[in-house]
Amino acid sequence: MSEASVCIVTYNSADDIEDCLHAVLRQSSPVRRIVIVDNASCDDTCARIAALDLGPRLTLLRNRVNNGFAGGQNQAIAQTDTPYVLVLNPDVRLHEHYLRETIAELERQPRAGSACGQLLAGADPQRMDSAGLGLRATRQAYDLGAGEPASQWQAPLDVFGVSGAAAVYKRAMIEAIAEERQFFDEDFFAYKEDVDAAWRARHAGWTARYVPAARAWHHRGWKKGGRRAMPLFVRRHSYQNRFFVLIKNERLGWHWLWRLPLLAAAELAKLGYILLREPGLLACWPVILRLLPRMLRKRRAILKRAAAPFRQ
Numbered sequence: 001m002s003e004a005s006v007c008i009v010t011y012n013s014a015d016d017i018e019d020c021l022h023a024v025l026r027q028s029s030p031v032r033r034i035v036i037v038d039n040a041s042c043d044d045t046c047a048r049i050a051a052l053d054l055g056p057r058l059t060l061l062r063n064r065v066n067n068g069f070a071g072g073q074n075q076a077i078a079q080t081d082t083p084y085v086l087v088l089n090p091d092v093r094l095h096e097h098y099l100r101e102t103i104a105e106l107e108r109q110p111r112a113g114s115a116c117g118q119l120l121a122g123a124d125p126q127r128m129d130s131a132g133l134g135l136r137a138t139r140q141a142y143d144l145g146a147g148e149p150a151s152q153w154q155a156p157l158d159v160f161g162v163s164g165a166a167a168v169y170k171r172a173m174i175e176a177i178a179e180e181r182q183f184f185d186e187d188f189f190a191y192k193e194d195v196d197a198a199w200r201a202r203h204a205g206w207t208a209r210y211v212p213a214a215r216a217w218h219h220r221g222w223k224k225g226g227r228r229a230m231p232l233f234v235r236r237h238s239y240q241n242r243f244f245v246l247i248k249n250e251r252l253g254w255h256w257l258w259r260l261p262l263l264a265a266a267e268l269a270k271l272g273y274i275l276l277r278e279p280g281l282l283a284c285w286p287v288i289l290r291l292l293p294r295m296l297r298k299r300r301a302i303l304k305r306a307a308a309p310f311r312q
Contacts, residue, residue, distance in 0.1 A: 002107070004099050004168070005033040005080035006088055009072035013090040014043040016219070020090045021052060029099035035059045035079045037072040068189035069164070074182050077174065085174065089165040091219045092119070101214035102168040105156065113173030113206035114198070116162035117214025118153060126150055129218040132159030132210045133198055137259055138266040139246055141195040144210070159210045161198020166216050173206050179298055185244070187291055190234065192241035199249040203306040232280050239274075240284040247295040248302060 006024050010017055017036075024034060034054065038046050040063050049060055059079055067075065073087055084103055088094075095117075102115040119129040128145035131153050135141050143163060145153045162168075164184075174183050177200045184193040198208060274281050 002083045002103055003030045003032040004084040004086055004103065005035060005082045006031055006086045007073055007076035007080065008034070008036045008088050008090055009039060009069050009076065010036060010041060010045050010049075010090050011039040011066060012041045012043045012045060014041070014045045014048055016090040017045055018048055018052065019093055020088070021049070021054070023092075023094040023096075024088070025054075026096045027094065027099045028097050029103060031057070031099070032082050033057055033059065033080055035061070035076040037061045037063060037067070037075045039063050039066040039068070039072050068186065070182075070184035070188050070190065070193040071186045073164075073184050074186060077183055081171075083171050085169050085171065087164055087167045087169065089218070091122070092166045093122075093217045093219075094166065095215040098166070098214045098216055099168065102209075102211050105209050105211045105214075106168065106170055109207070109209060111205065111207050112209045113170045113176075113201050114162045115168045115209040115211050115214075116159075116166060117216050118150065118210075118212040119163060119166060119216050119218045120150055121147075122217045122219030125217060128153055129220070130163045130165065131157075131212075132208060133161035133163060133195060135160045135195075135199075138263055139250065139259075140242075140266070141192065141245070153210075154212050156212060157210050159208050161195060161201070161208050162210075164194030164197075165218050167194065173201055173204075177201050177204050177206070179301060185248075185298070187294065188241045188244060189237050191238040192245055196241075196245050196248060199245065200302055203249065203302055235278065236281055236284040239281045240288050243288055244291070244295055247292070248299045251303070 024031060034057055036049060046060065046062060061075060077085055086099060098117050102117055106112050106115050116132050118131060121127045121129045126149060128148050128150050130143035131145040133141050134144045144159060183197065185196055188196060
């Protein structure tokens with residue numbers, strides 16, 4: 001079985017990181033390196049990591065400022081050279097065969113560049129958190145199976161992409177789709193960077209696999225309080241990054257015209273909701289306009305190397 005590295009970005013993750021690392025250490029598949037990038041936590045996350053005394057296999061990088069999920073993961077990935085990389089959230093607990101099952105599937109599928117397992121809801125392990133990423137006709141990405149009984153998601157299948165909460169990537173794909181030496185686009189900071197990576201991978205001819213034999217439990221803390229429990233700056237990034245994903249990856253043409261009214265209706269409905277309930281999100285529009293030329297430059301590079309037109 002090929003070796004893997006595990007990359008984790010922490011930010012005030014003291015309540016999660018020990019259980020997360022214990023699960024990583026129990027993996028039945030070889031883990032050569034564990035790289036943790038701490039994004040300027042103000043709790044005792046780093047102290048708890050140091051207390052585990054994991055030896056030379058562990059690298060802990062401490063950022064003085066929060067570099068975001070995308071930037072932190074890029075820092076971590078740059079420290080590795082294994083054929084496979086597991087991008088892991090600290091609030092995920094892996095079953096001991098998670099890496100073994102996902103890597104085995106990737107080795108059976110030469111064009112598959114990424115895989116994820118059956119992510120179960122931490123609060124209700126009989127229900128799904130994610131079976132990977134889907135993409136609706138409105139170009140809204142979503143977690144496949146979220147909230148549905150896990151018993152309905154027992155078959156492997158191709159998916160649009162994999163959730164960045166527990167994503168296994170082939171090194172070959174990471175290197176093939178990196179743009180400006182970044183696997184995850186650091187302009188995203190956090191949220192939807194996994195959607196962007198998935199779409200770029202599909203442009204380049206890579207597929208993604210859902211592997212239900214690999215199980216994990218995802219404890220999403222903010223979901224206890226719903227969307228409003230998320231900090232405003234996080235919701236802003238999620239909103240603006242949706243536009244960045246579309247600008248960079250959506251192909252234009254006759255096939256796209258039928259989708260335009262549906263997309264326009266969805267965006268107008270969302271804008272109406274924002275004006276009434278979350279007007280603070282509109283502050284991200286100057287950022288979108290400022291970064292538009294950069295996103296268009298990235299778009300040209302992505303589509304220039306695309307293997308084939310994207311098809312849903």
